[in-house]
Amino acid sequence: MYSIRRYFLYFFLFYSLILVLVFLGYRVLIEYPQDLATIEEHQKRELGSLSKGLSLSLNNLQAVVTDWAHWTDTHEYVQSPQDHQQYIQDNILSSTFETFDLIAIVYFNRDFEEVFAQGYSQQDETLIPAHQVLDFPLGNVFRSRIDPGQPWEGNGWMATNEGPAAxxxxxxxxSNEQEPPSGYLMFVQAITNSQIENLQAITRLQLEFKPTSLNDPETFGVVSLMTPELVEGFQLxxxxxxxxxxxxxxxxVTITHDPLTMPKLIGWSEILILLLLLVVPAALMLSIDRTLIRPLWRNTRLIRxxxxxxxxxxxxxQLPVLELEQMRKAFNNSVQLVHSQQKKLQALSMTDGLTGIANRRAFDEGALSAWHKALRQGExxxxxxxxxxxxxxxNDTLGHPAGDEALKCIGSTLTQFCRRSSELCARIGGEEFAVVITGEDKASAEQRIQSLRQSVEALAIHHPGSDIAEVLTCSIGALYIQQPGADYRNLALSELLTLVDKELYRAKQQGRNRVSFQCYSLPHPCD
Known part of the structure; x- marks a missing residue:
């Protein structure tokens, strides 16, 4: 069996465990997947922005080459290159390559035969032969994919000796776009650092471009940049x-996403929320312990x-809970009832049931207390x-009921006789009664005892079996000690009562219905 405090502790621990499990379950099964899905969608948009940025770069290059290709001077040059060499001298310049970040310009006739090609070294900033940049027959590549003479346009990426390029x-x-296609113009643009920086600024991605090929083991399992889905899921x-x-x-392309968007299963915010969720029941438990358990424990300890x-x-x-407070009040009422009953029982144990005055037990205690007081105060x-x-x-003549009535009358007489709080009267036997009086001088004490005997006789209770009177009478033995001092401390109450018995016996011997009064002092009785 455990204490209520331990039960509350177990409840708190169990509640905390359930709370942590529910919180972690909600976090793992519901909230974290939602966060992850949100971040994945964000990363998907970032990849989409990268694809659109690259497409925009191709579109810008397409716009530049279109402006050059749909130009009458270019049209005339391709139709008759020998007659328009000035066109090359005026337009195919280093500044042209630098302006558009080009590394090659190639002119084809309508059958994709090369008319003119020029390369450019960005490192040396000089014009170089085109085959140093493009070392494969472009005409054959395009011819196999495009019907010659068709009004075709397109863009994309290709591998060059200067690295991957657009x-x-x-x-x-x-210029009026009225003439049929006379050939094709191709601009090859290098991927520059400024373009990469622009893409990073737009997409908020960290980008690293590295030339590769089909034989590169790093490409195994890697999908195309144009793939719209996050096949790997969330990745930094x-x-x-x-x-x-x-x-x-x-x-x-190595893509590093914004690290701020990294979802955490359990982060500082989740820890803070969990701590707050645990602090509330902990504070509640401490409050209950202070306002309920401690008072209850104090009462329990008091009962123990x-x-x-x-x-x-x-x-x-007092207890703050209504039911517990009602229990406390009921307990207090029970205590009051027990005390009341104890007083009644004590009164019954100290009272003679017939006469209503003190019994022998009460007399022994009261007489002993009066004797000790007399010794202390010398009264x-x-x-x-x-x-x-x-x-x-x-009793034999009139019956016990009459005897009981007579005893009750004697008890009432004694009660009227002992009116002071320091005086005691008691029934100590069948027809024997005792009296203790303090603070009286000898003459007054002897007079009062005589009046007591006379009061009993004055009751005029008819006594047909008496040899000395027609009414009920009594004999009294009295012992008076005028000034008990230190010499009396060794004198026990039982010894005094023995002396009183002797005086009673003397009164009986002298003819009954009389008082035998003795003034006692050490070492001999006084006169």
């Missing part, structure tokens, strides 16, 4: 392939002390024993 191809016509860093216009990977000492007392500590004390004359004959 290209844009546009059919050539006059992922890799994508940039394919050329034939679908062959030419560049490995009562049991150990065998003394009942009311519980002073006079009178001990007397009253015995009804021929009372056995009274």
């Amino acid at each position: 290209f844009a191809l546009q059919y050539i016509t006059d 860093q992922r890799k994508r392939l940039l394919d050329d216009f034939t679908g062959t990977p030419i560049m490995l 002390t009562m049991v150990d000492k065998g003394e009942l007392q009311e519980l002073p500590q 006079p004390i009178l001990l007397a024993i009253l015995d009804l004359d021929y009372f056995k004959s009274f």
Whole structure:
């Protein structure tokens, strides 16, 4: 069996465990997947922004090559290159390559035969032969994919000796775009650091471009940059392939997402929330412990002390719970009832049931207390024993009911006789009564005892069996000690009562219905 405090502790621990499990379950099964899905959607948009940024770069290059290809001077040059060399001298300059970040310009006729090609080294900032940049027959590649002479335009990516690059191809016509295609113009643009920085600024991604090929083991399992889905799910860093216009990977792009968007299963915010959720029941438990358990524990400890000492007392500590407070009040009422009953029982144990005056037990305690008080204060004390004359004959003649009534009358007479709080009267036997009086001088004490005998006789209770009178009478033996001092401390109460018995016996011997009064002092009785 455990204490209520331990039960509350177990409840708190169980509640905390359930709370943590529910919180973690909600976090793991509901909230975290939602956060993860949100972050994945955000990363998907970032990849989409990267794809759109690259597409925008291709579109810008397409716009530039279109502006050049749909120009009458270009149209005339392709139709008759020998007659328009001035066109090359005026337009194919280093400044042209630098302005558009180009590394190659190629002119084709309508059958994708190369008319003119020029390369550019960005490192040396000089014009170089085109085959140093493009070392493969572009005409054959395009011819196999495009019907010659068609008004075709397109863009994409290709591998060059200068590294992966963007290209844009546009059919050539006059400025009014009325003439049929006379050839094709291709611009090849290098991927520069400024372009990468612009993409990073737009997408908030960290990008790293690295040339690659199909034989590169790093490309195994890596999907194309144009793939719209996050095949790996949430990742802080992922890799994508940039394919050329034939679908062959030419560049490995390492993409690092914004680290601030990294979802955490359990972060500081979740820990704080969990702590707050645990602090509330902890504070509640401490409040309950202070306002309920502690008062209840104090009352319980007090009850345990009562049991150990065998003394009942009311519980002073109030309880905040109505039912417990009602229990406390009921306990206090029970204690009051027990005390009341104890007083009644004590009164019954100290009272003679017939006469209503003190019994022998009460007399022994009261007489002993009066004797000790007399010894302490040195005041006079009178001990007397009253015995009804021929009372056995009274009962035999008139019956016990009459005898009981007579005893009640004697009890009432004694009660009227001992009116002071320091005086005691008691029934100590069948027809024997005792009286203790303190603070009276000898003459007054002797007079009062004589008046007591006369009061009994004055009751005029008819006694047909008496040899000395027609009414019920009594004999009294009295012992008076005028000034008990230190010499009397060794004198026990029982010894005094023995002396009083002797005086009663003397009164009986002298003819009954009389008082034998003796003034006692050490070492001899006084006169």
